[in-house]
Amino acid sequence: MHTPARFLDLHILQPVTPANLNRDENQEPKTIVFGNAIRAKVSSQSWKRQNRLGVERDLDEPAARTRQVPVVVADRLREAGWPDDLATFTSAQIVLSAKDKGLKHNANEQYRTQAMLYIPKDAVDHLVTLCETHRPDLEEALAEHTASTKKNAPAPVLPAKAIAAQLTRRTASISLFGRMLAELPGGHVEAAVQMAPAFTVHPSDPQPAFFTTVEDWPQPNEPGSAHLQTDYLTGGLFYRYATLNVTELQRNHTDGTCTLAELIELYTWHFIMSMPRAKATSTAPHTIPDLVHYVVRDSRPISYGAAFEQPVKPAPQGGYTLPARQALTDYATTIDRLVGTRRRIAHGHTSFDKPLDVLGTHHESFDDLAAACAQAALAPTPTR
Helix, strand or coil: CCCCCEEEEEEEEEEEEEECCCECCCCCECEEEECCEEEEEECHHHHHHHHHHHHHHHHCCCEEEECCHHHHHHHHHHHCCCCHHHHHHHHHHHHHCCCCCCCCEEHHHCCEECCCEEEECCHHHHHHHHHHHCHHHHHHHHHHHHHCCCCCCCCCCCCHHHHHHHHCCCCHHHHHHCECCCCCCCCCECCCEEECCEEECCCCCCEEEEEEEECCCCCCCCCCEEEEEEEEEEEEEEEEEEEEEHHHHHHHCCCCCCCHHHHHHHHHHHHHHCCCCCCHHHHCCCCCCCEEEEEEEECCCCCCHHHHCCCCCCCCCCCCHHHHHHHHHHHHHHHHHHHCCCCEEEEEEEECCCCCHHHCEECCCHHHHHHHHHHHHCCCCCCC
16 A cells, blocks of 8 residues: 655744845845735745755755866865866866766866756865875876877766765755756755745835945045945745655655754754845844744645735734734634545644644744654554
């Protein structure tokens, strides 16, 4: 009998003070039309990056998304005293030796890979060591290539398995957020995390904010402002949603510095607490969620974003938090009626206000909730 996939859904309502968390091509806050209303939007990539960096920082397991691996290796070799021509030739070997016919690359851009690699940062250290071990072979190959009258691409010199092993290694964050690398067997990692763009549950147009920079040493007859500019800011109550395919993460997380439960708990905590950093210096929008709700289900994930297709109206005393909470709890109740609770393993929440019975177990803190998510996500499927 096929065992259904296990999912951890996270739903967040978060008030954000006036900010520009995620800019468009005009440096203005991103927006999206939903329910015939303009909403402030933060792309999933923007919020996901901060989530990823938090996990890597706490585990001391940094990774890099880059096309520059050959360039960085060449720079490191030059710093170690290698001649420029040998360092450049060796950087080419990183892509040429990685597989039959080599990785796709641009020889006119110092052999940068065409695909964005996502690797542990210390993979470069191992590649540099590999090059140093094979330096005599590389020097001989460079001499032969220089003497050759046929200036084709150099023949591969470095061991393919050793290079591929470094480029396909995983970290915890790679296991979570996936990696697109179809060129190398074992390089592609299906993402366990799916994250939706965050959007305000109510209309939110960008608002102009005029500012000046004062000249502290103005010359006679000169204005006191050295710089005039108009920024655009948005604010409001955002709905944030992500789902973790626990079954996929179990397949992905084959090694690392933490257990699966620790990784799920850490990911959950950073999803709750992470914040995009655009314009942070001038806006400091360091808020935390008003409400965090989780649901662990077998079979498939369910977003509650449709609860806000009709824009939330402000409460009589002002503000959107209370009516948004009500909209979310009403929608959760409807989902339970339509879908049923047979495949729901656990659900719970943490909030600024009183416990909300409809949303399951109430947890006093985000730490408690994150730990409960990890426990529920890995709990055995109950016998029906």
